[in-house]
Amino acid sequence: MVHVEIAAEKLFQLGPLTVTNSMIGALLASLALLAAARWFVRRAALVPSRGQSLIELPIELLAGIVRGTGGKRWRQFAPLVITIFVFVLLANWISLLPGVGTIGLAEHGPDGKVVLVPFVRAAAADLNLTLGLALVSFVSFIAFGIRANGLRGYLRELLVAEPVYMTPLLTPIHLISELSRVISLSMRLFGNVFAGEVLLATMLALTTATLFILPLAFFVPGVFLVLELIFGFVQALVFALLSMTYITLAIAEHRQHATHEDHSGEAPEPATAPAHGAAQPTS
């Protein structure tokens, strides 16, 4: 019997903090990232080993994209975008490990039936995490907008329309459009990952039921696991790239409206930046 719970399930209470299984998933992803970073910092070499290449691969992929599309100030927000990407990617892929979602405690549900409460659940299958990430992204692009535009300029950009007499009509529309960014960012990631979890659970339940009839029962969940690997990557990429796009737009709007002023206090990078990994001139 497939048991689907939209909200993350409570595991135990830690003082005022309720620890849920999706929090364990997020914690595992964070610990894996920290361990990889520690290993990478200690053993980084000019000629990368296989392990180093494995860690560098997603980072270089996204750094290349950010460098190509993020404008001249891409270095300012590249760490944030790459961190979001790697964290979401790892959180999505950890949910595909054996035992995640299938090993847990048997508890009685509200209707009296025994249900499985897994110890670990996909971190992004909890709206709290995706909403939190979307808010981080939202605050970041507002901060970059204020940094490039100044607080006054940013508020003018947000609240005052052109022509000015259209402000009462256009400002609510603009505010709704801005707010929809956060909701769509969080809902998309949550919806895709949660749907993937439900799909995998359903396929496992169906194929387990037909295990002795259909020899392909082992093969079918495998196909969906591979698909989830791809979807996990695509969703992480989309989330990170949208965050980057919003930040780029927040900075670019400044260029359109106030080309003579710059509040960021940093010089833009030269347009002819050397390619990543290319030999740097030494002085």
Added chain:
Amino acid sequence: MSRDPKEQGPRPANWAVAFDLGLRLGVSVAVGLGAGLLTDNWLHTSPIFILVGMLLGIAAAMYTIWDVARQSMGR
């Protein structure tokens, strides 16, 4: 030698924006409706602000399309 950007096809960021656009249209209308519903419950003026919120949400969805198209052309 660098290639002409037009020959390189759509950029990954453009794919992401395309992924985003469909959902944002729906979310814009939902946000407008939700705000209208809350305002109506607060002021007991139903259904005035639900209608106003819905119209603003639809307008925000149109604005989003226009904004994304403008930004894409500007890139």
